[in-house]
Amino acid sequence: MTERKEELARALTREEGKILRESRGEVQRSINILEFMAGEGRGLGGETLPSELEYNFCYTIRQPLGVVAVITPWNFPVAIPCWKIAPALVAGNTVVFKPATLTPMTASLVMEMFREAGVPPGCVNMVLGSGGQAGERLVNHPAIRAVSFTGSNEVGSRLYAQGAHRMIKVQCEMGGKNPLVVLEDADLDLAVTATVQGAFGSTGQRCTATSRAVVVDSIADRFSEMVVARARSFKVGDGLDESVDMGPSVDEAQLKTVLRGMEIGRQEGAKLLCGGHRLEGDKYDNGYFLSPTVFDRVHPRMHIAQEEIFGPVLSIQRVGSFEEALEVANDVRFGLASAIFTNDANKIFRFVDEVECGITHVNSGTIGGEAQVPFGGIKATGVGPREQGKTAVDFYSEIKTVYVDYTGRKRQSNLY
Numbered sequence: 001m002t003e004r005k006e007e008l009a010r011a012l013t014r015e016e017g018k019i020l021r022e023s024r025g026e027v028q029r030s031i032n033i034l035e036f037m038a039g040e041g042r043g044l045g046g047e048t049l050p051s052e053l054e055y056n057f058c059y060t061i062r063q064p065l066g067v068v069a070v071i072t073p074w075n076f077p078v079a080i081p082c083w084k085i086a087p088a089l090v091a092g093n094t095v096v097f098k099p100a101t102l103t104p105m106t107a108s109l110v111m112e113m114f115r116e117a118g119v120p121p122g123c124v125n126m127v128l129g130s131g132g133q134a135g136e137r138l139v140n141h142p143a144i145r146a147v148s149f150t151g152s153n154e155v156g157s158r159l160y161a162q163g164a165h166r167m168i169k170v171q172c173e174m175g176g177k178n179p180l181v182v183l184e185d186a187d188l189d190l191a192v193t194a195t196v197q198g199a200f201g202s203t204g205q206r207c208t209a210t211s212r213a214v215v216v217d218s219i220a221d222r223f224s225e226m227v228v229a230r231a232r233s234f235k236v237g238d239g240l241d242e243s244v245d246m247g248p249s250v251d252e253a254q255l256k257t258v259l260r261g262m263e264i265g266r267q268e269g270a271k272l273l274c275g276g277h278r279l280e281g282d283k284y285d286n287g288y289f290l291s292p293t294v295f296d297r298v299h300p301r302m303h304i305a306q307e308e309i310f311g312p313v314l315s316i317q318r319v320g321s322f323e324e325a326l327e328v329a330n331d332v333r334f335g336l337a338s339a340i341f342t343n344d345a346n347k348i349f350r351f352v353d354e355v356e357c358g359i360t361h362v363n364s365g366t367i368g369g370e371a372q373v374p375f376g377g378i379k380a381t382g383v384g385p386r387e388q389g390k391t392a393v394d395f396y397s398e399i400k401t402v403y404v405d406y407t408g409r410k411r412q413s414n415l416y
């Protein structure tokens, strides 16, 4: 992958649409994940534990599950397959991988790289096909002992129920509606930069995208002016053009979903500050380009405050205090990423304790992740153990507890 980094990054931009800088970042993250996980193979031990039984040696070993299914979305079509397949292999399983229908080219390149790197035949297998056919078949196949899924909440909750029916392990990482909180003492430049990158980076098609800015009233006018100025300066276009800041929506269906979200925002009475439409004319007519969009005065009960739009749409929610900011931040069914911008230590640590999500950032944006750091969400975002980091192998292995009695004589069994 390191040798073919540029080829893979360009394929990713051509197929999914994110800009080349972001594609290179995704490929580098995949390389980091594979390196990190390969190293974990040397450390997959169990524990030795003291036993209350005399002359007993007690320890645990990790064992593979068998064949596991990996079902992935189109928005990170290189990194997500890597962060599932690598720990599955390292824990001793074989994998059947079903990529998203929209991104077969990058999936095929990743498979080619596993082969070239020497993964034995049959250990990682790819099945191309629609979710409704290939995906369903896979999840319900008796040979499959676990399913690791990333994608929408609708599909994930269905797979989780199907897996429960067969009593197999299912891990689902799903959508988000991630808040970035800005308090009165925040460094506004920093907060605005993080908001804009989080809301419009990857065309808003990230599970960790900043889709809500929760801003205290006293600075909300200044904050929204600065965000709008930055949004208007965004250059939208072909991701292969190195000067472009934001690529297109992945396909026509996604474009329509985002346009519908924008329309609902208008109808609900949120104040549209910029964008809100498809870009048209000349170079835009052959693609699904949208203008970076900012809604202000978004009420917590509005659709655009509650539902993942998965496009370049930011909702600004004005609040009176830190307490209200926390309440609004938590007032969604999802719980993936969050951020707070302030230098008030009391509020930082209260936020860290009380915000309902799997990943939180202090004075940096909601997006990002690293190979060695656990990644995932709570509430309607995630079920099952965290992906990435050292915890990633937990999902792909079972722990066996072993008692070795070396008393060499008959003894009374313990009473518990």
Ligand code: NAP
Binding pocket: 071, 072, 073, 074, 075, 076, 098, 099, 100, 101, 102, 129, 130, 131, 132, 134, 135, 136, 139, 150, 151, 152, 153, 155, 156, 158, 159, 173, 174, 175, 176, 206, 207, 308, 310, 336, 376, 377, 381
């Ligand atoms: P999706 O529609 O749920 O699809 C995800 C995968 O599931 C695709 O491979 C899809 O195949 C397959 N699938 C669809 N229906 C299925 C079924 N009935 N049985 C088995 N498999 C089925 O999601 P998406 O639109 O590709 O991805 C966007 C979503 O992913 C967003 O909600 C985003 O937030 C979430 N996401 C979450 C994380 C995270 O870590 N929390 C990371 C990235 C993305 P087809 O492509 O053939 O439909």
